[in-house]
Structure formats: C-alpha cells, structure tokens
Amino acid sequence: MSGDFALWVYLSRTPLLWLTVTLVAYTIADRFSEATGRQPLANPVLHAIWMTGLVLQLTGTPYQTYFEGAQFVHFLLGPATVALALPLYERRGIVRRALLPMLAALVVGCITALTSAIVLGRALGLSHEIIVAIAPKSVTTGVAMGIVETLGGDPTLAAVLVMLTGAAGAIIVTPLFNLLRIRDLRARGFAAGLAAHGLGTARAFQVSETAGTFAGIAMGLNAFLTAMLVPVMLGLVR
C-alpha cells in the first residue's frame, strides 16, 4: 500500500502527470463535442476544465503543482496568437474591404462590453474590487490580468472572470446570431472575438475560417482599446 502511495507522490509532482490529465480531459471533451456535431453547449474547453478541476479537487492537488505540468500547453497560446497572421494574410482582401465596418464595430463593441459590465455590476451591488476585475472581462487573459494589476485589483480573479466570459460567449454566440438572423460570417466572427477573446475565436474557427480570421482581428484590436479605456471608464463611475 505504501508503495502505491510513494508512486503517487512521485508522479503527482512530475509535469508528465498533469500534462497527461489535461490532454486526456481535452481529448474526451473534444470527442464529445464532435459526437454532438459541435453543439455550443458541448464546448470542449468548458468540459475539459471541469473534468481537470474535479481531478485536482479529488486528489487535493494545488493549482501551482498542476500548472507546472500544464504550462507546456499554456505556453502555446503565444505561438498560436502569432499563427493568426496566416489566415489573416490569406484573407487580406476581404479584411481590407471590411476595414471601416470593423473599426466602427470595435468602438461600439468595446464600449458596450465595458459599460454594461461596470453599470450592471454596480447595480447588483458587487464590491469595487470585483468590478475592477470584471471590467476587462472580454479581452484575452494576459492583457486583462495586466490591466487589473495596474489598477490595484486582483489579477487571478480577473483571469477566472475572463475564462467564464469566454466560455459564456462561445456557447451563446451561435444560437444568439441565429435568433437575430445575422448570417454575415465576418460580423459573427468579429463579435465572437471581441466579446469572448480566444475562446470566441476558437469557436469561430470551428464554424468557418473566415469567421475565425475576423475573430482573431477583433481579439487583438479589442485588447488594445480595452487597455486604454478601462481606467477612463472606471474613473467615470467612481
């Protein structure tokens, strides 16, 4: 018995175990998503997260230990962002034609994201600390954490809220736009990337490469605009 325990103690400290758990959980979640015909509710990220989280809770593993293994996957986010340049380059023609509509949508979308989060948060009585962390919820994790840190908020909470926003956006986007009868894949993708950063972009790539390209552009532009607007907006409501 003590031999088994020693093996567990050894394995649970190596990156191998948690990297494997992450990949296996994702493979199961992705297979399930595929089997349901990419149903929005079968979002692979969402289901991989709770399965992995459950394993951590059941085994009492701290997040830091888990992340030592999972960081290899996390690291790939940077290269994947750079890789967005390739579909963008291949579609530069249709992107150039949509430049003005994209800029208009960027400004409207960014302001809507910030104001709705701040105003609703205050109306529902959330503490100022949580409101600071929720304001940049639509931008990609690294940027949101940076913004919140500069403003003296809680970056970890910001990261969690960003992930929840992304998951909500990735699930809602398809049914919402079917309901609103928005068929333009550029508009659908751009909105997904703006409101739900990388998770929205990943969802958009599942649907079409054009939607994914526009989502990637929106994600990059919104990170920039949000970083500039959050301090201003929070100053207005203070």
Added chain:
Amino acid sequence: MIVSLALILLAQLLGEAVAHASGAPVPGPVIGAALMFGFLLIRDRYRSIATAILPRPLVEGGLETTAKGLLAHLSLMFVPAGVGIVGRLDVLTANGLALAIVLIVSVVLTLSATALTLAAVSRIVRPPEDSP
C-alpha cells in the same frame, strides 16, 4: 515543421521585446502576429529571392500547415488557465448569481452590438449586392 515553429517563436520573441521596450498596452504575441504578417507580405512581394534564400518549408506551405495545426487546437490551450477557477470558488460562490447575470447580459449585449454595427456599417459603405 521545426523551421516554421522557429519562425513563429522568433516573431513572438521580437514582439515581446517590442512590447516591453515601448511599454505599449499591446500583448507581445499580437505584435508578433503583425511582424509575421509583414514577413508574409515581403516574402510574396520578392517571391524569387525568397525561394532562393529561405528554407523550403517557409515558402512551400509548411509554415501555413504548422500555423493552422496550432490554430486547430486553440481551445486546448485555454484549459490550464481555466482550471485556475478551482482556486477562486469562494468568491464565485459568494457572488455567484450577480456575477452570472453581469457576465451573461454583458456578453449578449456586446455580441449583438458588435455584430449589428459591423453588418449595418458594411451595408452603408457598400451596396448589399456585392457584399460576399
């Protein structure tokens, strides 16, 4: 594949360096993507020189395959950050309902406002018959 990955990492590295040095609120990888875009423009403008001097994968589609392979698994890369949620269950359960309402309502408003603006402005800018 290794050559393509090396180029992608190089673009990211330069992007991080520029982001750090300039203090701009843009993430390094986003600048890296802009640099990669610039590389592709120059490569195709001077196609014959590029074919002569660059490693094969960078001119014959290997780079494209590697990049699309990475993007196909974009979802996976969000799992580690998302699992961080286990450390914040206290704040989430204490404010659960309010947070859920704020996030969902705000996401629905943002998605709708963005997509409707993009669709409306592109209708104004160009007549509907030649929009793709």
